[in-house]
Amino acid sequence: MTARVIDGRAFAKEVTGQVTAQVAHLKHTQGLTPGLAVVLVGEDPASEVYVRSKGKRTVEVGMASFEHRLAADTPQDHLIDLIDEMNADPAVHGILVQLPLPDHIDEAIVLARVDPAKDVDGFHIANVGLLATGQRAMVPCTPLGCLMMLRAHHGDLSGLNAVVVGRSNIVGKPMAQLLLRDNCTVTVAHSRTKDIAELCRSADIVVAAVGRPRMITGDWIKPGATVIDVGINRLPAPEKGEGKTRLVGDCDFDSCAEVAGAITPVPGGVGPMTIACLLANTLTACCRAHG
């Protein structure tokens, strides 16, 4: 079998198109412009790329973009003060503090300071708790994007066996909650899981979010299963020239695509959907603030 490749770029375009139309409608009918503030502390090159891309897309859909770039040695109190200002600013509907933060800053304290209503990342414990108890929450963007692709491919997810590989707060845990909410039978696998390959072979849906390049191979996949690859790993690619790199997922694409029914590629799968969902969450936050 050769899997259907789920085109995350095309899907993200559809979502951003809908967001663009709704932003225009909000402006026209209520004179409102949704605003997204992104904070980057330090100069991590991968984070720089993400933040630049988020700012660009925000403006493209007609929203206001506020970027705050702070030096790597910024004291935690300064960051907290900035968050307080953004919490109080009516032009800011969504706040995203790019992770990881430098070691001297306590991530939990910072994330807890963001107004849960503006927490477009869905990382505040209030939103984590709301999601876990099936209430209206801001949902983390990457798992939300994965869920949208799964729903589009399968329709109803009820009764499907899903294995989420990885237990991070950003992806693995919220992904498991979302799949559970959609009536999947969910198992979360991690580095201590026994016979992880056998477990994955029992799954109708495998979501890979471990950060280990090409860890999951075709012999882990049940024929016809859906594979969602969240991994973005940069590997040296000497065949492309000296010092060049290429992106690969947590799944070995070629061998998994031989067996799976559908699979997301890296790049061009989950990645574009994450930013699309961030914009959708910002629109949602704006509508709720004025609803």
Ligand code: GUN
């Ligand atoms: N770093 C890697 N992924 C994310 C994300 O989804 N949100 C934030 N804030 N930081 C990240």
